[in-house]
Amino acid sequence: MATLLLVDDEPRQVRSLAAIIGRQRPAYRVLEATDAESAWDIIEAEHVDAVLTDIRMPEVDGLTLIERIVRRKPHIKTVLISGYGQFDYAKQAIEHRVVEYLVKPIGLPEIDRMLVKLDELFTAETSLKQSFSVYAEHLWNSLISGSLNDSQRQELESRIPTAGAGIAMVFDPGVGSPEESTQRKMNELLSAMGPSAIFRDTASGSLVSFAWLDRPLAARPSETVSKVVRLFEKLRADGMEDAALGVSTIRADLSRNLKAAYDEAVLALRHRFYAHGEPILWATDVRPFTGTVKPASQELAEPLTLAVKAGDRKRAMELIRSFFQAGETPPYPDPERLKEELNLILWQLTEGLRHRVPPETKELSFAENKSLLAACGDYQELRYRFKKLVDGWLELAGKAHQDKNGILVLQCQAYLQQHYKEEISLESVAAMFHFNPSYFSNLFKSKAGVNFSEYLIDLRIREAKAILDNGEHKIADVSAMVGFRDAAYFNKMFKRKTGISPNAYRQMNGRK
Known part of the structure; x- marks a missing residue:
């Protein structure tokens, strides 16, 4: 469904044209404005596909509005309406690549011709987007994965919408992959910030976007923050309460720093593991992860295994508390590295208990326990899950200890019966x-x-x-x-x- 914006300082003219378009193209959404400034407010707030504007209006005329659209919203098609068939106006309309130049009074044939032309442009644009979307997504994914070759780089550079300052954002929907409608809505919302590119990260399922900021916006970081927050709130309003967004720093020349900006946004988003559910993570607020986990797994595994074998819960919990203190203050250990260390501890605990209990005991399934930890989405959940596993092992070890003693008594009884x-x-x-x-x-x-x-x-x-x-x-x-x-x-x-x-x-x- 295309959205048309009609701009004319004569409300009756706007209503009349809107009624005609509504009858001839009921699938179109028609918005109305009576001056250029209110029209621009609508363009900033809504996704608009085409603007039909009168030339002569108070304060800001239609040509000035079209100039701004061409400069800042080049995807919007424009139609110029004038009460005069003057050559100068027609020349400027051609220079601004307007779709149609209509002279008042506008008859039904002219309106129909204009709508047919818009239909053709919208259809061609949709077809072009569909035919190139898969390949474009492949190029962008090659960029963020670091596998872009020279020819692909040249191809991608030709698709970059503009130069200048901008940011990278990585949107994690929380549960599953984002719907196509989410990607479309995000694209619409980003248009209020400036030109953008958005695609799905095929490895993670997240949405990645590069947004080139309008100059006034790039010069005011606080305003950029406000716009990002509003964008995210609108995305979450679609029912994605668990969604999260990682945002890079503002890059003065985004086009030359796409991969670096993406890496910043990913790093910021990954800090959500320690941010206790914070929905928006800013690269300006995070530090790189440490490459090591202290204390290391070998420092914890042996004493923890001994404590579990002995049924010493107090000692076991003290060891776990000491280990997890590493994640309470930055710089934090890399979440994946932390899980790897815990997996090593899991392995030693599993092996340490294996000879004491029946081999089919489900608590000893290393693969299952490893999967439980891998699925933990934040630090608190990981700590809770690991403590639960150790509690289970303590109970298991206690039962095994009791069962072992019971077996020994039975062996004593058998000995007495023979001797x-x-x-x-x-x-x-x-x-x-x-x-x-x-x-x-x-x-x-x-x-x-x-x-x-x-x-x-x-x-x-x-x-x-x-x-x-x-x-x-x-x-x-x-x-x-x-x-x-x-x-x-x-x-x-x-x-x-x-x-x-x-x-x-x-x-x-x-x-x-």
């Missing part, structure tokens, strides 16, 4: 499994439900009952067969556990 006949003490079994006797006593009771001595007595009495049920051994022999060295003590323990003596038990079961 209950022998002379066994808590101290001897604790030494066999490398435990402190006191710790082993508490551990055994917590896992088995009874203390070591009671478990051994129960085991021996159970075996004694089986012998008494199936044989005619003397009570003293049975006592020795199940590990009791004192028959009297055997009788005492048997009665305590069963309520009757060994002999009574035998008689009750039909044995003498």
